[in-house]
Amino acid sequence: MDADTALPSPAAKATTNEPLPPRRPFSLAARAALATGLVLAAFLGVVGLTLSRTNADNALKDQQERLENFVTAYLSGMEVVNRTGKVFLPDTPPDQAFSRPGSGLYAVVIGDNNLRLESPSAIGRDFGFLRQLQPGESEFGPVDTRMGRLYYYAYGVSWDLSDRKSIPLTVMVAQTEDVIEGQNAETRRSLVFWLSSLGVMLILLQLLLLRWSLTPLRKVATEMSRVERGHAEHLDNQYPLELTGLTERINAFIDSEREQRTRYRNTLADLAHSLKTPLAVIRSRLELAGENTPFRGDVLDQVRRMDELVAYQLARAATSGRQTFATTAVPFAEHAEDLVQSLEKVYAAKNVLCEFDIDEGAVFYGEQGDLLELMGNLLENAFKWARHRVLLVVRFEPQAGRQRPDLWLSVEDDGPGIDEDKVEKVLQRGVRGDERVQGHGIGLSIVQDIVRAYKGELTVDRSPEFGGARFAVRLPSG
Structure with a gap:
């Protein structure tokens, strides 16, 4: 076969295992959105924790004030018999929960001589933590009991009798943590909902602002x-x-x-x-x-x-080589028609039929002269060696993340093909595989130079359809 028949170009890709390409960095929009999202999440988290803690402190103060009011109400409603010093709780408690057993709101009064009075809700409950306080002394805080955690307020008083005697009493009102914890949980749920909604709205707003800000870059x-x-x-x-x-x-x-x-x-x-x-x-x-x-x-x-x-x-x-800024996109179809018509006249005696399989809109990003040299030499070589049929295939292969698709071009014929042991020999410029065939042995050497200039790959194998030679060229998009 003619030395115009070239073999795998030195620009071909290596078949050895290659390291994976480095991971693409985040885009500017992704970086800004990620940074803003993290800062916003941290800010809203701190705001949420601060508001939750403030609400818990306020709820604790409200609980203390409520229990103090209950103690004051009990003191104002209690009766003490001057003659006997007997103490009676108010007939009407400040809250009906004191009258319901197990309601979670309890009142207890203790004094000297094992004096102990309890509201109906406190009957049978253990208040072992309660101690008698000095007059004017008070205690408030949570305490863990067998009934669970209680919030209590106790106040010590001295009840004066008419005979100038006094009775020391300690009035305690306690409530289970259910009420205050329920209020705190409800507040936390509200905070999570509203802060999350605010965060989503701010992120959407930030994305819109980013999109608007980066519009000039996208235009570039x-x-x-x-x-x-x-x-x-x-x-x-x-x-x-x-x-x-x-x-x-x-x-x-x-x-x-x-x-x-x-x-x-x-x-x-x-x-x-x-x-x-x-x-x-x-x-x-x-x-x-x-x-x-x-x-x-x-x-x-x-x-x-x-x-x-x-x-x-x-x-x-x-040869111009691959161009980053193409002056024009050269269409394949019309130039292929012109080349084939010229070759059919030159090789009219062989009656060669050339078929096309070209993707619609397939174009070459480079100089028109390079395309004509590339395609013309491949087709002329195929016409020289074909018996009766030649096939030209042009495909676009889109590549992720690239503006241009890769180009795949192949020319097949039904000639004798190329023996593997002649690959290196016919690759040399100026050497013809058959001296009886006209040619200077430089046609496909030019093809190889063009492919190399465009950072492409030239391979030669057997045509799966015709059984002759197939010359395949892959030109990368960038």
Whole structure:
């Protein structure tokens, strides 16, 4: 097979195990949202704890005040018989809960000589923690009992009798923790609900503000994508002050890249004309010279080789390579039609049928000349070796997180294919697999250079449909 038949490009991907790519950093929006969410959660948590603790302290003060009022009510309603010193609790308690056994609200009065009076709710209950207090002395606090935790308030008094005697009494009112804990739990539930609702609202508001604040950056990314795809030439100039310097420098870089590429191509074109004209003159002089001219054949062969080398090296140097800022998106279908029509005329005697399988809207992000060189050399090689059929396949393969999809192009034929043991040999530039077939052995070497310039991969294997050779090119999106 012709040395135009190239094998796996040196730009091919390695088959060894490669380390996983580094994890992509969080976006600016994600960073801001995460930081704001953490700060907001910490702030609302501190506010919630502070409010809950304040409410608990207030509830404890309210409980103490309520129990003090009950003690005052009992003292004001008690009766003491002056003659006997007998003490009676009020007939009507300050709260009906004192009259219901096990209600959780208890009243106890103790004094000298084992004096002990209890409200109906306290009968049979254990108040072993209660002690007699000095007149004017008081106690308040929680205490753990077999009935559970109680909040109690006790106050010591001295009840004066008419005979100038006095009776020391200690009045205690206690209540189970259910009431105060129920109030605290209800307050905590309310705090959690309202603070959570406030947090969600603030996060949504923050996301809206972030989205609005980052709109210029998203606009830059969108316009960069348009420039990469060749749908626009520059970024817009209407940006906030903080981004103006960045966008102006990007536009300057785009212009500089395009101007440099244009100057490079023009210089190469001038060089091509400068070299080809002297070579053409030398060749024509040698061909007109007589057969007996010394060294005519050798010099003519060397001139012909120089001409081929100049053509190859200029084609290789003119390859633009992968462009970040494509000036235009080159469509495949129409150029493939033109190339195949030309090749069908050249190889009309072989009656080759070329079929297309091209994705709708498939385009090449690069120079049109590179596409024509790439596709033209692959198709010409297939036409040379095909018996009757050639297939051109072009596919787009979208890649996550990239604006452009990868491009996959293959050319298959029903010819003899390539033996594995000839892979390294035919890869060399200027070597033909079959000297009987016309060619200089540089066509697919140019293809390899183009693929390498675009950071792509060129592989050769057997056509699964035709059994001949299949040349597959993958060009990455970025």
